[in-house]
Amino acid sequence: MPLELKHVFASLPQMERGVAKVIGGDPKGNNFLYTNGKCVIIRNIENPAIADIYTEHAHQVTVAKYAPSGFYIASGDASGKIRIWDTTQKEHLLKYEYTPISGRVKDIAWTEDSKRIAVVGDGREKFGAVFLWDSGSSVGEVSGHSKLINSVDIRQKRPYRLAAASDDTCGSFFEGPPFKFKFTLRDHSQFVNCVRFSPDGSRFATAGADGQIFVYDGTNGERVSSLGGEKAHKGGIYAISWSPDSSQLISASGDKTVKLWDVGAGTAVTTFNLGTEVTDQQLGCLWQNDHLLSISLSGFINYLDKNNPDRPIRTIKGHSKSIQCLTVHKNEGRTYIYSGSHDGHINYWDAETGENDCFSGKGHSNQVSKMVTDNDNELVTCSMDDTLRYINIGKKEYSASDVVKMDFQPKSVSAAAGGLSLAVCIGQVVLLKDKKKVFTLDNLGYEPEVGVIHPGGSTAAVGGAGNTLKDEGKTMEAKGAITDMAYSNDGAYLATIDDKKVATVFIVADGYSVKNEFYGHHAKPVTMAWSPDNEHFATGGMDMMVFIWTVNDPDKRIKLPDAHRLHHVSGLAWIDEHTVVTTSHDGSIKQWTVSE
16 A cells, blocks of 8 residues: 555544533543544544544444443444444444434443443433443333433442433433432433533532532432532533542533532632633533543633643644645745635644644634645635635734635635735636735636646636636636646646546646546546645545546556545645645545655
8 A cells, every 4th residue: 555644633523502512531541532523533632643533423423432441432423323343453343333212322321341331312212221232132221301311421330320411401310230210300400411420439410501510429319419509600511520539520611611629528629711702612521530621612622720720731723624625834844734624714733743723813704715825925715705815824813904805705716926816716717916906807708616827927727617728818628627726836737637537737838738637536526736746646536535646657546545434535735745635524634655
């Protein structure tokens, strides 16, 4: 295999306002896991740039939990399917698959011997089930609720106890196995979002949308205390997580704080303030060894610092929505990858370490469709909010003055020396110099899709449905509607891809005569990029394939199937002649080593 996976920069958790996010912890203490779309993402807690992505679910995955043995993970999706799969091998072989409830799974809990699993959620005929992991046969029933169950936990000591928390404002307590309903916990006045047993099994706590946390005895289910007097938080509480020694817990709330509680005293030891924006609401948390993690509505993962509650030790950023485009730029000797996503968010990544951040200030308000870097160390981006932006890479912030409003929605942007940039909009092509419009072409007689400026800056090629145009007024017929194109870095070749699944390379100096045609995609290619050596280029298509082609020999190609298992590649770039970067709608970025 001439292509090897070098790095995976994973997506953030997929968040929804007012919906709690369950983060799973690894019993061995190395990893944590969460879900985004149809993917389960496993990340190293010490170095989150190390990640693994599981992509075998057919529906949106909602929750994943390690078995206490650490060898298996159970993940549940929106259709009610539970997959139990191996964590030790790279292939993540499926061990068992069940459909215990007929709707969205909200939470999963294992018994400490890793033999029984409780699953709750929004089923049609029942809201929960408990079953044996190897046969799927029932070991009790999760009953007693009139609305969907948000959360479930099982005491990690014998005799087993099970507790559930539901939207009908009640919790419930079960004894088992086989698990039988004992009584309802009627202390909350609003939805109950989370229930968790302490690791030693002596207590369990429930947290609700009424901002209250109640603590109960782990053996008989009697109420022991409530935390924080009348209210634990000003807003609804979405998640709680106990300390390993069972004496403290953290709670994550919609009031944009996480609180650290002394359970015995019932008081808050520390309050972590995580911001003032709506996107700073805290919807999930995990206490693992010495790490305290919380998840914001923005998808950012915060590592909390007990000694400095207003500044997290670090915040993991990235994309929680699909990535639409990417580009690579060298800055002060280091290579950075820039990626733009469906929600207008732009992130930059250190290609070696995976450390990343986003630009400060207010950026695009809608999908970033295309981005390039120009010679003035600026990132030029175009977006569905009908603007072009020029972002100074050194300053790493958006500037309000460097925005150019377009008459129509831009689809593609290209830049060249001398401050030139070319924007292709719906039905219009615009040339800009030094961020000012110089001239526009209207009434083109075809629908332009993509435009590129020759590295020399004297020629522009525009491609679209029907044909390819050049500024001398010369038209070359393409096989189909052009989906993307690019000049090689030395300006010798122009390569195009079209919806008839063909890639074509034209020789610029020879009046754009065709050098070679490249066939191999089974569905239309959508993105392409030239290698720095000017002899190879990569294309990615709707068939989930990435091909690396050799300009002089159409038969010499490297094929990478399933680069991003569930989605086609939406962006390609090269770091050097041996490393190609791919990104896709799964919100992750992958680097591949190419060997001849």
